[in-house]
Amino acid sequence: xxxxxxxxxxxxxxxxxxxxxxxxxxxxxxxxxxxxxxxxxxxxxxxxxxxxxxxxxxxxxxxxxxxxxxxxxxxxxxxxxxxxxxxxxxxxxxxxxxxxxxxxxxxxxxxxxxxxxxxxxxxxxxxxxxxxxxxxxxxxxxxxxxxxxxxxxxxxxxxxxxxxxxxxxxxxxxxxxxxxxxxxxxxxxxxxxxxxxxxxxxxxxxxxxxxxxxxxxxxxxxxxxxxxxxxxxxxxxxxxxxxxxxxxxxxxxxxxxxxxxxxxxxxxxxxxxxxxxxxxxxxxxxxxxxxxxxxxxxxxxxxxxxxxxxxxxxxxxxxxxxxxxxxxxxxxxxxxxxxxxxxxxxxxxxxxxxxxxxxxxxxxxxxxxxxxxxxxxxxxxxxxxxxxxxxxxxxxxxxxxxxxxxxxxxxxxxxxxxxxxxxxxxxxxxxxxxxxxxxxxxxxx
Numbered sequence: 001x002x003x004x005x006x007x008x009x010x011x012x013x014x015x016x017x018x019x020x021x022x023x024x025x026x027x028x029x030x031x032x033x034x035x036x037x038x039x040x041x042x043x044x045x046x047x048x049x050x051x052x053x054x055x056x057x058x059x060x061x062x063x064x065x066x067x068x069x070x071x072x073x074x075x076x077x078x079x080x081x082x083x084x085x086x087x088x089x090x091x092x093x094x095x096x097x098x099x100x101x102x103x104x105x106x107x108x109x110x111x112x113x114x115x116x117x118x119x120x121x122x123x124x125x126x127x128x129x130x131x132x133x134x135x136x137x138x139x140x141x142x143x144x145x146x147x148x149x150x151x152x153x154x155x156x157x158x159x160x161x162x163x164x165x166x167x168x169x170x171x172x173x174x175x176x177x178x179x180x181x182x183x184x185x186x187x188x189x190x191x192x193x194x195x196x197x198x199x200x201x202x203x204x205x206x207x208x209x210x211x212x213x214x215x216x217x218x219x220x221x222x223x224x225x226x227x228x229x230x231x232x233x234x235x236x237x238x239x240x241x242x243x244x245x246x247x248x249x250x251x252x253x254x255x256x257x258x259x260x261x262x263x264x265x266x267x268x269x270x271x272x273x274x275x276x277x278x279x280x281x282x283x284x285x286x287x288x289x290x291x292x293x294x295x296x297x298x299x300x301x302x303x304x305x306x307x308x309x310x311x312x313x314x315x316x317x318x319x320x321x322x323x324x325x326x327x328x329x330x331x332x333x334x335x336x337x338x339x340x341x342x343x344x345x346x347x348x349x350x351x352x353x354x355x356x357x358x359x360x361x362x363x364x365x366x367x368x369x370x371x372x373x374x375x376x377x378x379x380x381x382x383x384x385x386x387x388x389x390x391x392x393x394x395x396x397x398x399x400x401x402x403x404x405x406x407x408x409x410x411x412x413x414x415x416x417x418x419x420x421x422x423x424x425x426x427x428x429x430x431x432x433x434x435x436x437x438x439x440x441x442x443x444x445x
Contacts (some may be wrong), residue, residue, distance in 0.1 A: 009045045013314025016041040020305070024346050034301040034351065042308040050308060057303045061296075065256060066168055066178060070295060072259035073163050075288035076118070076244065076266045082284045083275035085237065085266075086115050086128050092233030094136070096226050098219045102204030102211035104142060105150045106197055108133050112154030113193040114234070116161040117241045118262070126155025126397045134402035143210040144405045146203065149413025151402075152394040153196050153420070156386045159349065160379045161189035163244055163262070166349050167379060168255055169299060173357055176371050178255050179248055183439040184376045191434065192380070192424040199420055236272065240265040249442065295350070302354035315359040322363045329367040333374075336360050337381050337429070344385020345392075352382065373428075376435035380428055384421040387414045 016037050023033045042050030061067065080086060093107035100106070108129055115128075130151050137147040159166055162182035171178035204211035220226045244262025247253040253261060270276035309315055325332060340360075343352050357378065364374050386392055389411040398410055428434050 007044075009312040010314045010317050012041055012045045013309050013312035016309060016312070017314065020351075021346060030348055030351060031297045031301045034305040038301070038305040038308040041312070045308075045312045053307055053311065054304050057307050058300050061300050061303055064172060066172060067296070067299075069163070069168050069256040069259040070165055071288055071292040072256070072263045073165060073168075073244070074291045074295070075284060076240075076259070076263045078287040078291070079263070079266045079270060079280070079284040080115070080118065080240075081128050082280045082287070083270045083273065085269065085273065085275070086111060087132050088233050088273070089114060089237055090129065090132050092229045094214070094218075095220050095229050098214040100201075101208050101213055102201050103214055104133060104137050104140060105146065105200035105204070105211055108147075108150045109154045109193060109196045109200065112151075112157050113161065113189075114237055114241065116158040116164075116189070117245060118237055118266075126152055126394050127401055129155060130398045130401040134398075134405070138404060140214060141209075141212065144409040145412040146200065146210055146416070147413065148395075148398055148402070148405055148410040149415075149417040150196065150200055152387060152392075152398055152410070152414050153417035154193075155394055155397075156383050157189060157193060159383045159386060160185050160192070162186065162248075163255065163259065164379070165295060166353065166382070167375075169350070170353055170357075170375050170378070173353055174361065174371050174375050176375065180372050180439045180443065181375050181379075182245070182248055182255070183442060184372045184435040185379060186438055187434050188376055188380055188424060188428050191427060192383075192421065195420045195424060196417060199416075236269050240269055251442075298348060298350040299354065302351045305351070306355040306358055309355060310358060316362075318359055319362045322360075323366055329369070332363065332367060333369065333377075333429075336363065337377060337425070340378065340381050341385050341388075344382050345388055349382050353378075370432065370436055372439055373432045373435045377425070377428055380421070380425045384418060384425055387418040387421060389414055 019037055019041075020033065023037075024030060038054070039050060042053065090107055090111040093110045094104065097103035097106045112129055133151060134147070138144075158164060162185050164185065167181045167185060168178055171181050174181075200211065220229070240262060243265035244258050247258045247261055248255060267276065270280070322332060322335070325335070327335070340352060340356065343356060364371065386394055389395060392414060395407065395410045395414060399405065399407055
């Protein structure tokens with residue numbers, strides 16, 4: 001343990017934070033970096049207590065029953081992905097809107113919205129919808145930048161629209177109900193999805209070359225064909241959404257129970273579509289195990305790092321400094337949101353949630369802000385950061401499956417939709433009722 005005369009614990013925590021940002025920018029793995037820095041600086045700051053802290057925080061995370069919802073939602077998402085259900089959903093919307101300008105943009109964004117509401121995977125839709133939609137968009141001579149923006153923006157909706165895994169983990173951190181967070185995120189999610197679709201459609205109306213109607217041979221043969229595709233391609237997924245999200249809305253199930261019901265619904269849907277094979281089930285289980293392991297490791301190491309950082313006292317220093325700013329409460333909140341946005345460039349959502357949110361939480365509480373509103377703002381903000389070049393991983397996921405589009409075209413499209421994200425963030429920021437109205441309506445506060 002370092003002598004207090006040489007280095008105060010608060011300064012030690014500040015150095016630990018700088019080391020974290022530096023090592024991540026250098027490309028070191030996030031989880032192992034968090035754990036190593038926590039052990040080294042924790043031992044230097046308060047000795048062998050850091051090991052007891054590690055055990056305590058790990059046990060606390062693993063004994064939280066809410067965590068059981070994570071693998072179930074992840075499995076549900078991977079099962080629907082492996083069984084090709086999103087492909088059926090996209091083709092349904094493609095057929096339904098074939099005659100209108102920008103139909104593929106509408107199909108991409110509508111598919112991503114429903115897929116986000118049926119799974120808890122963050123950003124999984126970017127790769128899947130990129131594989132399906134990019135070839136059609138190229139063949140139909142759609143704008144590469146607007147196409148890339150629609151795919152990446154739609155794929156990022158999963159971080160906000162419930163049942164988002166991030167919202168499940170955010171509830172215990174903020175000390176509020178996960179169900180309340182789910183309800184609060186519904187309207188902002190719909191607002192963002194609507195903004196995306198309206199933007200793409202209006203751009204195509206002004207300049208039809210950005211998204212011309214599909215060739216006539218791809219139009220539906222009759223209205224009955226459209227109705228049939230809607231009934232068989234969209235409605236069944238609606239039942240899965242109700243099983244996963246609707247049961248929470250009406251108060252039938254907890255998030256963990258709803259995750260189990262959603263997984264069961266996905267299995268039944270795959271059986272009805274005749275897509276459930278032993279290979280699909282095996283692949284889905286392996287993917288779910290891999291994704292869940294990554295999430296849990298990131299959550300545990302982030303929690304250990306955050307607890308060490310707070311115990312060193314640096315978090316209290318930062319919080320008091322923010323409270324000491326001669327600014328109105330909303331201006332301080334704007335500073336917090338700007339800080340979180342910048343942190344979203346180099347960091348994953350889990351370190352931000354488990355390291356920095358506990359630092360900001362006393363500030364938010366002291367200023368008497370609604371924590372449900374704050375959590376919703378945080379989710380929308382992190383979604384915005386996911387679309388921020390040059391660090392945004394969504395760009396590289398899409399580039400891997402759509403190599404014909406240059407990284408510049410992808411960045412150009414992402415920036416357009418990132419601007420819409422800021423509009424959505426501004427709506428939630430200045431009109432808190434967009435977040436808290438639905439939880440208050442359903443649960444009376």
